[in-house]
Amino acid sequence: MSRIVNCIKLKKESLGLDNIPYPGSIGERIFNNISKEAWQEWINIQTRLINENRLNLADQKSREFLKNKMETFLFENKDIEVDGYTPLSSIG
Numbered sequence: 433m434s435r436i437v438n439c440i441k442l443k444k445e446s447l448g449l450d451n452i453p454y455p456g457s458i459g460e461r462i463f464n465n466i467s468k469e470a471w472q473e474w475i476n477i478q479t480r481l482i483n484e485n486r487l488n489l490a491d492q493k494s495r496e497f498l499k500n501k502m503e504t505f506l507f508e509n510k511d512i513e514v515d516g517y518t519p520l521s522s523i524g
Contacts, residue, residue, distance in 0.1 A: 439467035441506050446470075458503070466506055474505055480514040 435448035446467035487494040
């Protein structure tokens with residue numbers, strides 16, 4: 433049976449995640465309040481952040497940087513700009 437959550441990022445009821453996606457209390461908060469759709473948006477942004485900033489996930493500072501951006505995006509309703517990233521729709 434699918435879970436429905438009241439997604440605080442998208443401001444609508446939507447399908448919830450199947451599993452807790454992040455360790456600790458923040459993972460529980462995401463699981464209870466963020467939809468699959470919003471989480472996938474974050475994953476796409478995170479990928480661009482890692483690539484464009486050449487982040488090394490073995491580095492504690494890089495992981496902390498991503499965690500802060502994730503919280504900002506999911507819970508503070510702010511968009512995340514990725515320096516150096518240009519969407520394909522903007523080229524040409």
